[in-house]
Amino acid sequence: MKDIPKLVLSYNSAQTKFSISFCFFVFQIKRLKDLEKEKDALWSGLEILEKARLWYLQRLEENRAWQDILCACPQARSCLLGSRIQRVNGSLGSVMSEPNAMTGSNPSLLEAVADSDLRWHNSVLTQVKKQPSRR
Structure with missing residues (x-):
């Protein structure tokens, strides 16, 4: 046990x-x-x-x-710089006129960027078109 x-x-x-x-x-x-x-x-x-x-x-x-x-192509570069300056001026103008524009997604800002890009492409095409006619 x-x-x-x-x-x-x-x-x-x-x-x-x-x-x-x-x-x-x-x-x-x-x-x-x-x-x-x-x-x-x-x-x-x-x-x-x-x-x-x-x-x-x-x-x-x-x-x-x-x-x-x-x-x-220096003309295209100056054209690009001009387009960028216009874009910055437009963005600053929209910020100054609408202080709350940067708080959310702003479709008008996107449209402005797209518009600026189109203007730049248009001015590049215009420069290219003018070059052969100058010769």
């Missing part, structure tokens, strides 16, 4: 050790799964950053090519 409590105590101790080891194992598995999810999220973010970097590099190349074209 005296051996029975020792046996039960021994069994409970072994079960507790097994239970703690099992809990630790389950915790480690959960931690590994969480780390795997975090790794996947970081790889996705890295992929997005790489795509954004390539997009910006492409825009830089396009802008450099555009600047090379403008440097080759």
Whole structure:
């Protein structure tokens, strides 16, 4: 009879050790799964950053090519500067007349930018059209 409590105590101790080891194992598995999810999220973010970097590099190349074209044709450059000055003046004028215009999306500002772009393209085409006739 005296051996029975020792046996039960021994069994409970072994079960507790097994239970703690099992809990630790389950915790480690959960931690590994969480780390795997975090790794996947970081790889996705890295992929997005790489795509954004390539997009910006492409825009830089396009802008450099555009600047090379403008440097080759000084009239187009002065025309572009004039268009940009008009755009800035128009934007400043709208800000001064409508102080709350920048708080939300302003369709009139977008229309003004589109209008400025159209005017610039029109003036470039006019410059190009005038060049052959001057010869």
